[in-house]
Amino acid sequence: MISINNLTFEIGARALYDDANWHIKPGDKVGLIGANGTGKSTLLKIIVGEYAPTSGTISMAKDIKIGYLNQDLLSYHSEKSILHVAMEAFARQNQLHTEIENLLKKLETDYSDDILNKLSDKQLEFEALDGYNIEFRAHEILAGLGFSEDEQQRPLATFSGGWRMRVMLARILLQTPDILLLDEPTNHLDLPSIKWLENYLQAFEGAIVIVSHDRYFLDRIINKTVESRKGKLTLYAGNYSYYLEEKSLREEIQGNQFKNQQAKIKQEEKLIERFRAKASKAKMVQSRIKALDRMERVDAIDDDNPEVNFSFKFSKPSGRHVVTMENISKAYPNLQILENTNGLIEKGDKIALIGANGKGKSTLLRIVADADKEFSGSSVKGHNVSQTFFAQHQLEALHLENSILQELVNFAPKHTETELRSILGCFLFTGDDAFKKIKVLSGGEKSRVALAKALTADANFLVLDEPTNHLDMASVNILIQALQQYEGTFIVVSHDRYFLDHVANKIWYIEDRKIKEYPGTYQEYEEWNSKRVVKPEEKVAKKPKEEPKPKQVAPSVDSQRLLQKKNKELSSLEQKISDQEGLVKRLEVDLAKEEIYSDAQKLQDCTRNYNSEKARYEQLQADWELLAEEIMELEAGQA
Known part of the structure; x- marks a missing residue:
């Protein structure tokens, strides 16, 4: 389907890819993984022709249809409804529809055979292309991605960036391409939409290449994993979990081979050194030196999974009750979010706040963090509670003229510079990166700096809104380790299910405008929730007549x-x-x-x-x- 042969791509003096190879076959569902900066998104741009390789070839069938989702699509602007924008996917059907309308108008005054024949041909082609169902298909996919019937009639320009990206995804899916190239498709989706997309992609008959840091999403879709690392593309014949097991096994084998080879090299070097001065052994020595030079060296194993080597420090623990909320109500024009609800966060709670977008997660989080005062009821912090709040708008609080390191030094003076350099390394700021000015950083880099600040605060209560955005898998693991050893209390909103399952001991969700609680992990909540969901056919079924309850008797x-x-x-x-x-x-x-x-x-x-x-x-x-x-x-x- 697509063949990448001996690909080299250079940025300045750096080779992002060096003689890399990869063959994408029909039906492949591939996760393209690797640390930030290893060229995953760049490779997708090379495949679609946006970038030209320095050397090597990308070959594919001439008539192949590629659907490509990338973050650049956020710049697309239109005053037309999102339904209309999504239906732009049907270019030929739309053209035929316009031509049929024009022919029908001509037919009002011209009954010639030529007009009738043209109309018949156009209608036959339109029907063959399933033109009469395209609007239904567009409605279906937009609904799956979280758009209500009313929202589908709103102009694209009235939606935020994340919702516009969903429309772009809908348009690409409606094109039914031969291969989908998806760059972080879950970034702007809530959990229900992610699950819908999973089901859609599982049934998709074409090939798929996904760049994503959501390992649960990858595990449910892909059947192959390709790792981008050190300029090469390495194939693993399974999903992400298989990749982790197989890579660990390969590295163990490689580590043993490296150890054995190094022992052999040292032994040979000792022999060479011992007999180098003896003329009678000169031929033997030269032969061994040449053999060493010709030896194909086994690389040492690089540690791609650094561990947290800093500790949280807060000066005083909180009391038992961290946040007490009573009779909370919150409404926006024409929308009631919370109504006369209560919530209690206790010391040691690790709460994941989950649910669909628009249900009030961020609103509730702001109420908890005292960032929203426009509500009725009371939200009270407990004894000795010291809080830090991480959200995307916290980027505005960064001091643009500071270096990254200076920003953390000023914010967290109790930590040593070594500890701060360590946490910056965990969030992808290594070496001289720590001395970059805040003002030259991208939005994603600023987000990582703000998250690093949140984790070094003198706080026994963390409020975290989508902390895994802009993090690769290694950095998500670092954050998981950090939160697992954090002795305080936190509440977090995230759509990364792997992250939630490894950090939360309670689940909060909003249902019927009330705060509901499940006392367990995210996976346990999912299992429980799947059993309590009423199927559509059960909702309309006639309620059976209740039988009288048997009297309770003592167990025998x-x-x-x-x-x-x-x-x-x-x-x-x-x-x-x-x-x-x-x-x-x-x-x-x-x-x-x-x-x-x-x-x-x-x-x-x-x-x-x-x-x-x-x-x-x-x-x-x-x-x-x-x-x-x-x-x-x-x-x-x-x-």
Whole structure:
């Protein structure tokens, strides 16, 4: 479909790609990943012809249709409705529609066969191109991306940048291209829209290349992963989770090869040094020197996953109640957001505030942060609460003439310069980057500086609005580590589900204009929420006549004994699972040992043993789930 051969692309003296190769095949669903600055977005621009390679070739079929979503589309301006803009995808159908309208007008005064034949031909082509359904398809996709019927009639120019990007995405999807190139497609989507897009792309029959830092999104769509690193493109035959496992295995093998080669090189160098001065050994020495020069060197492993090496410092802990909200109501013209609702944030809470755009997440966050005073009810901070608020508008508080490092030094004097340089490195400001002036930074770079400031504040309560925007996966991991070891309290809005699942211990969502709470992780909330959602057909079904509730009786002795027995079985099973998990992990380590993978028979035996024990481990887990369900049913019967 698309073939990239020996691609080199240079920016000044730097080679962003150096003799890179990649073949995109029909039906491939590929995640293009890599750290910021490794050229992912640039590669998409090279594929579509916006940039020309320094050398190498990009070859593809002449009639291939490419749909390309990138952040530059934000500059597109139109006073026409977003429905009209989305339907611009149907260029030929729109042209035919106009021609048919003109022919019908001519037919009012001209009944010639020529007009009738032209009209018939145009109508047949229009029907063949499914022209009568294009408006329905446009409505369907715009609705999936979060636009109501009324909003679809509003001019594009009246929407914010994020919503305009959704319209551009809708237009691209309606083109039904042979291949979709999507550069950070989830950046401006809320969680319901991300899930809708996931379902759409899973069913998409063409090829897809996605640049994204949302690993959950990638895992649900892609079947291949291509890593852009050090000027090369490396293919992994699986989704993002597979890539992480496979890369770890490859690096372990490479690390062992590097270690063995370095030992061999040192041994050879000792021999050369020992016999260099002896004339009788000169030929042997020269031969070994040449062999060393010809040796293809194995690279050492670079650590792409730095760990947090700074600590949060706040001078005093908060009281038990951090924020108490009572009878909160908030409305905008023609829109009630919150109505007579209550909320309590307690010390140690790690809250993820989730939901669709327009439901009031950002409004509630501003109320919590005391940034919005226009509401009824009360929101009160507790004893000793010190707060910092990170949001995109915090960029305006940066001092433009300061260097990045000076901005943090002034803001967080309790941290050493080494600690501040460390956190700046975590957020992609390495080396001399720390001395750049704030005024020369891009919007994304300023956002990262503001986030670094938030994490170094003397605050025991963090309010974070979309902190993962503009971060690559490595930086998101750094933020996760930082928040996991943070001993204070925080509430965060984000659409990155992997991030939320690893930092939150409570979920807040707004339903019926009330603050609702789920006491668990994001994944647990998703499982619970999927079971409580009423299907459309169930909503219209006739409500069955309620049967009289049976009288509650005390649980029998037999059922109590059975429950005790089942609980003992569950404990025993949990120990077996723990033991089996340890065995599987030991076998995984064995598979990476050189004496195993370098011997075909040993590798085959070890792999067979590993697969057998892993299958047993998975069966034990399945048995545990069945037993746990039985216990829950027994407990429910005794309630």
